Amino acid sequence: MKIRTNLRLSVATTLLLIASQTASAESFRWASNTDPQTMDPHAVNSAPVLSFLNNVYEGLVRRGRDMSIEGSLAESWEPLEGENGWRFNLRRGVTFHDGSAFDAADVKFSYERASSEAADVRSWFAPVAEFRVVDDFTVEFVTTAPNPLFPDSIANFMILDSDWAEANDAALPARDAENHATRNTNGTGPFMVSDRDPGVSTTLTPYDGWWDTVEHNVTEATFTPIGNASTGLAALLSGEIDFIQPIPLQDVGQVEGRDGFQVLEGLETRVIMFGFGHEHDSLLFSSDVDGANPFTDPRVRLAVAHAIDVDTIDRVVMRGKIEPVNQLVPEGISGYSEANAGRPEYNPDRARELLTEAGYPNGFSFGLKCTNDRYINDESLCRAAAGMLAAVGLNAELTTMPVRNYWEQLRADDFDMYLLGWSPGTFDAEHPIRFLLHSQDDEKKLGSWNFGNYSNARVDELLPAIQQEIDPAARQALIDEVVEITQRDVAYVPMYTQPLIWASKDNVDLTQRADNFFLLRWVTVN
């Protein structure tokens, strides 16, 4: 017994020794499952890219630890007088990593670059009618309609140095072949990219001339993409990396059970829901219903909501880490409708009654499509849900597939019911209304992820009103109405928000932001 304890102690000390050897005090190594595809802040509008580049580039405004908007390269901003739009007063004395000074010309250049056809982030500037440089440190965005949320919506619009980009032939984001900005950076942010080997590792070093107060104590940070979750966990436990995002739900116990490591848990704002083919005339994958689509009946959709037991899913599939939701944004997001906070309780009897009322006393069979590599335990979730639906007579024929095949099938209307996760990019309730609830309208670029084409004239009417309403109370009343309508219609069946699970050594202090962005400026290694 004694010997065994000693042995364990010595193994522990060896581990500690090695850990301290490999991680010298302030050099920081972290891993994630996806390498940012590019270092160009305007080329790809994806979370891995924007999260990473927020360390290097900065926007006019930025989000704080709690997602609130604060000044960054703009010190202040105010609505224009006499016309729609916003004036931004730029910060003075900011320099880019190569030493050149930041001013309105860089904002103008970056705006033109980011709103060009070659940019993937141009949708942010859809409301902009005109951009004006007032003087070297004042710029104005004129919008086509009142737009109270415009500053929030451009928190990830990052500013490049115009001279640098033009001198290196990177005036536009790379469309087919790469250009200088694909692998090189010149931002104003707290870190500079000092070395990049795409898909292998990227090294960042602090920028001494950063304008803001330094809170981190990192002297060098190295990012490695590790695609395989077990490998990533092993790398953390062996001390080769200090931090990893995310780790699989099933590995939480592995990390929690060990000295010297911590699990960081939070809730993402992504709402997991089921959607329906509202517009289909008949079911595509049914063996017993022909020439009709029961899901066009709101009672059938409500039956689905009553049949799914989110608490059981939480316990069995998600290890108690999810939070049930009742609308398309979780509580805490601006515009969340307090007035509509109830959700259909789990009640299989009520579900059966509703089906009987709708004319399907014995239920029916239909096709359910799900991803198997997009959301946390998505395949297990769908299996569990299919089992619960079968209990009330709704026989789901489940098809799961990787996300690279999934959107294509949904866009081709190839589903009866489907799984979707939605994170409000602007952290406001207007976002899912624009993308998921407004009728599909390619011309106005609305409803682009409303695969089932849920359509309600009143909702379509309310969206522009919400976008333009300046008065918060009036705006909230409009949002409340949309939520009330879409809950009554059961446009979707929102189930829960999924957790964010990160893991690190316990000598690392960092901030887990709800948008799953990881920022080095909040890292301290003790």
Next chain:
Amino acid sequence: MVYLILKRLLQSFFVMLAVAFLAFSLFRFVGDPVSQMTGVETSVEDRERLRDELGLNDPFIFQFARFTGDLVQGDFGFSYRTREPVGEMIAKRLPATLELGTFALVISLVVGIPAGIYTALRPRGFVSQSILLVTLVGVSIPTFVIGIILIFLFGVQLAWLPTFGRNGTVDLGGWSTSFLTLDGWRSLILPAMTLGVYQLTLTMRLVRAQMMEVLRSDYIRFATARGVPYRQLYFKHALANTMVPVITIIGLQFGGVVAFSIVTESVFQWPGMGLLFLESIRFVDIPVMGVYLVVIAFFFVIVNLVVDMLYVAIDPRLRVKEAA
């Protein structure tokens, strides 16, 4: 000989063309590249424009013709995912895969051949039986499980070796090598062991079977009767005859080791071509997948050619036949 080589190279051209054709006809089922290249908020209109620019709306046969046409002219295209030139991406990853494959092969030969001889000479010994048993277990467990076990044992518990990546490389004129630094070797050990286990078992069992058969042949018996020393008998006369089929099989296997190191590379985050291919599938990076498959096809052709030539060089009977 020259004729043989030329014939094979010509064949290789058609093999690559066939592989490219098959690959391209399957890419449609891998998924939609545009969805992977654009963000959530990108409008339908912008997506369609990108699809047009990439030529994804053209008929399959046009896309294939464009790909092969560019390839023949030495233009490998650009990755959809990173926009890097594909030729450069593959060239950068090639050394990692080749070094890993080669070292795995060396391990399998250095351990497998002596073990094979030993187990052939003492077939009933305890040590022989143990070796046979252990290697049997080794081939029965899937590669990724072996990899994970090795990582947790030597990387996490004992912390002797790194758990992932390819550290300590030295750049020799565009070829990054692991062989010149201690860190490089330390990174190489676990993945090479993982990749080499199957090879090792195969080599050992092949050598053992061949050796046992050769030992039963008449000339060995006569040599034993003549009083040829055992050392000379086993390691010169018997082994030489054992090696002919062994080299063929090992050579052919090497192509497989390099081509299918995908699993090992993924488990160890080893930045080789296999890992690149996996990432490319995830992002439906058609140019990279296409070029990778063509390169692998070419590699197989070359390996087969080399094996054929070795075969002729080792076995005198074949030379006689060819002359006749």
